[in-house]
Amino acid sequence: MINKIWPLLLVLSIALMLIFVTGVIIAIAITNDGNKNPEDLAESAETIETEPASTANSILVLGDSIGYGVGDEPDMGIGKRYAALIDPDNTITVVNLSVSGAISADLAALVAAPENAAYISAADLIIISIGGNDLNRLQYQDALSLDAAFQEIVSPYQEHLEATISRIRALNPEVQIALIGLYNPYPDQDPQKSQKLFEWNYQTRLIATTDKKTAYIPTDEAFNYHLQTYLAADQFHPSSIGYQVIADALDRILNGID
Amino acid sequence: METPVLKVANLSKSIKNKEIIKNISFQLNKGEVLGFLGPNGAGKSTTLRMLVGLSRPSAGTVSICGHAIDDDYVQAMAHVGCIIEGPDLYEYLSGYKNLELLGAMSQHVTKTAIDDAIALVGMEKRIHDKVSIYSMGMKQRIGLAQALIHQPDLLILDEPTNGLDPQGIHEFREIVKSLAKDTGISVLISSHLISEVQLMCDRVCIINQGMLVRDGAVTEMLSTGEIVWVVNNPCQGQRILNEQFQLDARITTQNELIAAIDLEILPKINAALIAAGLELQTVAANNTTLEELFLSLTNQKTIH
Amino acid sequence: MLNLIRNEVTKLLLKKKLFLIIGLLIIFITLLSYGQQYTYEKNIDRFENLSGAGSYDWKSLATQRLDDLEKRLDSPYIPDDGIASIDIEIKQLRYFIDNDINPITPSAAKFSVDFVEQGISLLIPLIIVILAADLVSGEFSTGTIKVLLTRAVPRWKILLSKLIALLLMTTLVVLIMGLLAILISYLFFGQWGFDEPVATGFRLIDGQLNADAVILVSRFEYTLLIYSLTWYVAIVIAALTLLISIIVDNTVTAIGVLMAALIGGQFLQFFLSDWPIVKFFFVTNLDLIRYLTGSYQPIPGMSLNFSIITLGIWGLLALLIGFQIFNRKDVLV
Numbered sequence: 001m002i003n004k005i006w007p008l009l010l011v012l013s014i015a016l017m018l019i020f021v022t023g024v025i026i027a028i029a030i031t032n033d034g035n036k037n038p039e040d041l042a043e044s045a046e047t048i049e050t051e052p053a054s055t056a057n058s059i060l061v062l063g064d065s066i067g068y069g070v071g072d073e074p075d076m077g078i079g080k081r082y083a084a085l086i087d088p089d090n091t092i093t094v095v096n097l098s099v100s101g102a103i104s105a106d107l108a109a110l111v112a113a114p115e116n117a118a119y120i121s122a123a124d125l126i127i128i129s130i131g132g133n134d135l136n137r138l139q140y141q142d143a144l145s146l147d148a149a150f151q152e153i154v155s156p157y158q159e160h161l162e163a164t165i166s167r168i169r170a171l172n173p174e175v176q177i178a179l180i181g182l183y184n185p186y187p188d189q190d191p192q193k194s195q196k197l198f199e200w201n202y203q204t205r206l207i208a209t210t211d212k213k214t215a216y217i218p219t220d221e222a223f224n225y226h227l228q229t230y231l232a233a234d235q236f237h238p239s240s241i242g243y244q245v246i247a248d249a250l251d252r253i254l255n256g257i258d
Numbered sequence: 259m260e261t262p263v264l265k266v267a268n269l270s271k272s273i274k275n276k277e278i279i280k281n282i283s284f285q286l287n288k289g290e291v292l293g294f295l296g297p298n299g300a301g302k303s304t305t306l307r308m309l310v311g312l313s314r315p316s317a318g319t320v321s322i323c324g325h326a327i328d329d330d331y332v333q334a335m336a337h338v339g340c341i342i343e344g345p346d347l348y349e350y351l352s353g354y355k356n357l358e359l360l361g362a363m364s365q366h367v368t369k370t371a372i373d374d375a376i377a378l379v380g381m382e383k384r385i386h387d388k389v390s391i392y393s394m395g396m397k398q399r400i401g402l403a404q405a406l407i408h409q410p411d412l413l414i415l416d417e418p419t420n421g422l423d424p425q426g427i428h429e430f431r432e433i434v435k436s437l438a439k440d441t442g443i444s445v446l447i448s449s450h451l452i453s454e455v456q457l458m459c460d461r462v463c464i465i466n467q468g469m470l471v472r473d474g475a476v477t478e479m480l481s482t483g484e485i486v487w488v489v490n491n492p493c494q495g496q497r498i499l500n501e502q503f504q505l506d507a508r509i510t511t512q513n514e515l516i517a518a519i520d521l522e523i524l525p526k527i528n529a530a531l532i533a534a535g536l537e538l539q540t541v542a543a544n545n546t547t548l549e550e551l552f553l554s555l556t557n558q559k560t561i562h
Numbered sequence: 563m564l565n566l567i568r569n570e571v572t573k574l575l576l577k578k579k580l581f582l583i584i585g586l587l588i589i590f591i592t593l594l595s596y597g598q599q600y601t602y603e604k605n606i607d608r609f610e611n612l613s614g615a616g617s618y619d620w621k622s623l624a625t626q627r628l629d630d631l632e633k634r635l636d637s638p639y640i641p642d643d644g645i646a647s648i649d650i651e652i653k654q655l656r657y658f659i660d661n662d663i664n665p666i667t668p669s670a671a672k673f674s675v676d677f678v679e680q681g682i683s684l685l686i687p688l689i690i691v692i693l694a695a696d697l698v699s700g701e702f703s704t705g706t707i708k709v710l711l712t713r714a715v716p717r718w719k720i721l722l723s724k725l726i727a728l729l730l731m732t733t734l735v736v737l738i739m740g741l742l743a744i745l746i747s748y749l750f751f752g753q754w755g756f757d758e759p760v761a762t763g764f765r766l767i768d769g770q771l772n773a774d775a776v777i778l779v780s781r782f783e784y785t786l787l788i789y790s791l792t793w794y795v796a797i798v799i800a801a802l803t804l805l806i807s808i809i810v811d812n813t814v815t816a817i818g819v820l821m822a823a824l825i826g827g828q829f830l831q832f833f834l835s836d837w838p839i840v841k842f843f844f845v846t847n848l849d850l851i852r853y854l855t856g857s858y859q860p861i862p863g864m865s866l867n868f869s870i871i872t873l874g875i876w877g878l879l880a881l882l883i884g885f886q887i888f889n890r891k892d893v894l895v
Binding site: 307310311312313314331332333335336338339340342343344346347348349350351359360362363364365401404408 | 565566568569572573576577578704705706707708709710711712713714715716717890892893894
Binding site: 006009010013016017019020021023026027030032099102106133236 | 568571626627629630631633634729730731733734736737762777786789790793853854865870
């Protein structure tokens with residue numbers, strides 16, 4: 001019986017081996033495709049046309065849609081509201097370089113881009129809202145292993161955030177940085193995922209402590225019990241009230257109660 | 259002079275600086291049956307393994323039909339078949355499958371050769387059964403068959419009757435003997451059973467403690483074999499032996515009649531004595547000399 | 563030579579080892595498939611219960627993410643290379659939304675990769691070890707090595723025929739594994755999933771995971787690639803097992819040694835970032851799959867190339883040493 005299937009076995013095996021060898025070669029090719037230099041990454045960003053701030057009082061807002069102010073009235077957001085709190089005379093310049101949907105990698109690239117260096121050096125306060133879009137990706141991981149998936153997302157986040165702060169510090173040794181913490185827009189979701197939010201914020205806090213002039217601004221507790229009013233119609237971004245709450249928190253932490 | 263079927267020269271083996279085979283040399287000619295005799299631990303198996311490439315000699319040469327084992331391995335091995343402390347068969351295959359598998363490894367083994375070998379060892383009826391259900395005797399027969407399928411000139415058998423009952427030993431011996439007689443194959447058989455060697459071999463090498471201590475024809479060694487008769491009239495017996503059979507019989511102090519004879523004529527002698535009216539009380543071998551020789555040569559109380 | 567190889571394959575097949583392996587695979591795959599299906603259903607249930615939403619609305623979440631991504635694409639700050647990976651994800655999301663497939667739905671194709679991902683460090687090497695461990699040592703312990711070697715065939719040829727037979731059978735086992743994984747999981751999930759787009763092509767730049775050159779392949783191609791890497795790992799393990807089988811006359815000891823190495827290697831993973839020499843050990847390089855899925859912590863110096871070369875060197879050395887030892891070994895059984 002063996003004698004009859006032997007030629008078939010032999011041919012099948014050899015054919016498979018050839019296929020697999022090809023597969024290995026392709027896998028190598030894919031992971032080696034083109035070898036770009038890391039420096040190229042920074043240089044290929046385009047230039048933008050906004051006047052750099054020239055006054056002494058300048059706030060720079062960086063990050064994602066929350067930094068941008070999505071959900072608030074037009075041309076408001078954290079930066080403007082905070083500026084209004086501490087400077088009713090409107091002499092403070094607010095520059096907003098936030099991009100909706102940005103993740104920590106984007107932020108790191110942005111601060112590394114040479115054309116943004118001027119803004120960073122000129123700022124007196126840099127407000128950063130980032131991480132929500134990184135963490136949001138957790139939904140798309142396989143349901144099987146939450147912890148491993150979380151690790152995969154939080155590690156690059158940490159690296160990029162640290163890189164961002166280093167770069168800012170290198171350009172502007174004295175500027176105050178404020179990291180806006182994440183809040184939970186879905187309190188009824190999977191409690192395990194909610195816990196990940198706490199862990200996430202904790203990691204951000206740890207990174208804040210590594211820099212002397214970086215403050216962590218929590219939003220989670222404030223938002224938790226007032227989601228109806230603090231969230232915008234999309235039930236995700238803050239509403240105007242929500243943004244004001246964040247601006248208040250910024251004020252209290254940075255400036256104290258006077 | 260014809261090339262000897264097996265030529266061993268100065269064969270030695272050391273393990274961990276201890277020499278266990280010391281300078282063994284002998285040869286086997288065509289058609290001979292050579293016995294390797296020695297006590298357990300003498301080095302018979304070690305030597306035989308070196309002859310078939312299972313073990314590496316530390317020194318010396320081995321040639322089979324003129325082909326050296328180290329330079330011309332394939333040619334040399336083509337002329338020899340062996341059983342080394344067997345039987346070593348694949349238990350999960352049938353006897354036939356075993357032979358087929360092993361036959362496929364050599365160029366010239368045909369189906370006829372396999373069938374002939376099976377017929378020779380008398381296993382036609384059970385050949386397609388799994389080896390795991392064979393009796394020891396059947397396994398040994400298949401073991402012999404695998405040594406024969408490529409029609410070698412030399413057959414090396416290392417303790418091939420281990421584990422067989424007397425019937426099995428006898429049958430095996432008969433097969434080998436007729437094989438040697440019919441095909442002219444040369445046989446090297448090792449054993450620690452003197453009787454076996456005596457019955458099968460033309461020549462014998464006695465091995466002890468890794469050395470070759472005696473090498474000679476069995477008949478020479480047998481020529482001093484003696485038989486002891488206890489008869490009612492030893493003198494008459496002596497006369498009959500000396501006159502009728504040209505023997506050199508003598509009478510011992512215990513009134514026993516002793517003569518050195520070839521065992522094959524013993525029945526005739528006994529018949530003659532009885533015909534002459536003598537009463538045979540006992541007939542016994544006077545310690546086959548091969549055994550005496552063996553024991554005296556290999557006298558050892560401890561294993562070195 | 564062909565005859566010798568055929569003999570060895572015959573022995574491998576008739577020893578019924580293959581059935582044991584297939585049996586093991588069936589058990590594991592069935593368990594894992596069931597587990598995945600069960601977990602998936604439970605997760606959907608939980609999500610539905612907790613979120614107060616009527617049903618798990620993956621589509622709106624996916625659509626929102628798609629929006630976000632498209633907005634990011636418009637931003638001038640995205641470096642050119644970042645565009646590629648965003649593009650990829652957009653394409654993937656569009657596929658899922660258009661075909662109405664929840665991206666985390668298990669499918670047969672996805673499972674076949676998951677199974678190998680989980681198993682490549684321990685289960686799959688174990689299976690290969692079962693196949694290969696008694697290739698030489700078994701012949702020694704039953705004594706058949708004597709009847710095998712006292713033929714008019716040089717020793718190296720005999721070992722080579724065993725090696726080739728082993729490679730042939732290993733290749734077939736990888737195929738069987740893939741087929742079983744796909745077929746059995748299909749019974750549970752009811753989805754083939756072969757034309758789903760999968761992102762791969764993660765690279766390491768300066769020790770950081772970089773997703774810029776990521777491309778989309780169909781899950782079918784992806785599965786083939788993953789199984790090719792699995793095959794490579796399998797044959798390296800086979801070569802190593804052959805070596806151990808030669809050195810250690812005893813099959814049980816051979817299996818023990820290899821299992822100790824595999825399990826010990828798992829522990830050594832923890833030291834990878836601090837103790838550089840650990841990355842040269844073959845066990846830490848077994849997981850080639852992670853390089854394609856992009857889900858791992860980059861260790862300086864370790865890349866797909868590095869791991870493939872390291873494994874290759876281990877395999878070749880094992881073969882060289884094995885042949886040498888086999889050629890000189892005295893058969894004393």
